[in-house]
């Protein structure tokens with residue numbers, strides 16, 4: 213089980229959280245977006261082998277969403293940050 | 305089980321030392337390179353040789369043969385999916401299974417012991433009955449079972465109405481069943497190698513030679529290899545390869561776990577799935593109970609999952625099968641599966657000419673090993689999809705013609 217660093221509550225068990233998949237997905241311009249742009253928005257998410265910027269919500273705790281870097285090979289967590297704020301650099 | 309006998313109920317034959325000649329150094333040039341030596345890569349190579357007469361093929365595998373999901377799955381085989389497109393490809397697969405051991409000349413322990421899918425709520429009943437009727441229309445063998453009929457076929461199921469998720473009915477596909485996954489890989493590998501296919505293990509593709517929108521070969525840890533055509537059949541690593549080739553695919557890689565018990569007397573002679581309580585069980589030829597659960601929630605390439613997922617699955621198993629209560633867990637493991645948005649595969653062309661992709665089988669591609677290879681081989685050989693995989697293209701995520709199998713794909717397969 214992952215040990216997830218909630219920026220508000222500290223490290224807690226994974227079972228207190230829900231996963232929100234990749235971070236930094238922006239809604240396209242509704243009036244002008246092409247089918248390709250909609251497709252990208254709806255279906256395409258990064259799937260890197262290594263560091264991944266993703267969202268979690270601490271459902272059984274403070275109930276707040278946050279973004280975090282996590283390594284998909286080692287499951288190690290990097291820095292957390294608030295949604296739609298400047299993303300910290302991808303950890304080395 | 306209270307008293308466990310460790311009797312081997314089926315003796316497996318001994319293996320020969322080598323099934324094919326291992327080629328360590330790849331040739332400089334091939335007609336076709338297949339990336340990935342799992343079931344689907346091997347079956348693609350086999351049908352390219354068998355159906356299309358193309359034998360100058362290399363299957364490049366970064367690890368060892370079938371070390372990915374192929375020898376980690378729980379081997380459930382069935383074809384009772386919801387939509388016509390799925391019925392087409394999965395039923396073709398089941399028909400190929402029915403003759404496969406004879407065709408490739410290798411034992412695979414294919415056993416048509418039936419696959420049952422339980423319903424536990426009113427909405428579950430409705431969804432399953434819709435599926436049952438859809439299967440009927442598509443000429444796929446399908447039966448509707450009452451709880452009592454469930455009990456007749458599988459006496460160990462608890463059909464007591466007083467449990468949290470009572471058994472209210474089930475669909476049953478008698479032609480469904482299991483096979484021995486590693487033997488399937490070896491059978492395809494041997495038959496392909498006998499026709500001249502090179503199987504190269506320990507060879508990782510690290511890049512592509514793409515010029516003017518067309519692939520001309522791959523870069524590997526063993527040096528560059530040229531090819532007229534390249535097929536990516538890399539399951540959980542498909543996104544990594546697609547990104548190396550310069551395009552995105554709608555795939556997420558997630559851990560999927562399974563487990564086996566110690567060897568027990570044969571008590572369970574069919575396959576039972578329950579999507580609602582999240583467990584499925586068969587009993588292998590040697591006697592171990594084989595169970596699987598859902599995926600872990602997050603993206604991962606670590607080939608392992610969380611123990612709480614196993615815990616959840618075993619809680620469900622014990623309510624459904626009280627007889628399992630005292631059984632010991634022998635082993636758990638995980639594989640990394642390629643989850644697509646509509647729980648259906650992607651088999652077809654890519655934005656790069658002569659580069660083809662086969663991915664998105666997620667939690668349920670073992671059953672499709674024959675048809676996946678069959679249609680992929682056709683697509684690579686002719687440059688056009690076979691009618692059975694035409695709908696499973698990458699473009700459907702732009703056109704919106706999804707093939708939503710979340711219901712029928714069930715728990716995990």
Ligand SMILES: Cc1cc2nc3c(=O)[nH]c(=O)nc-3n(C[C@H](O)[C@H](O)[C@H](O)COP(=O)(O)OP(=O)(O)OC[C@H]3O[C@@H](n4cnc5c(N)ncnc54)[C@H](O)[C@@H]3O)c2cc1C
Nearest residue numbers: 340342343344366372373374377378380509639669670671
């Ligand atoms: C626990 C579990 C249970 C499952 N249960 C079922 C089931 O009951 N029924 C069912 O139908 N399906 C089931 N599945 C799904 C099924 O196993 C997969 O859909 C199927 O095996 C995928 O195709 P494959 O065999 O080709 O994949 P894999 O065996 O994963 O093959 C892909 C290969 O590509 C190689 N590769 C990746 N990147 C590179 C590279 N860059 N260079 C060279 N090689 C590379 C990998 O090493 C790997 O060997 C299950 C899966 C898991 C994990």
Ligand SMILES: [Zn+2]
Nearest residue numbers: 218221270274
């Ligand atoms: Zn919190």
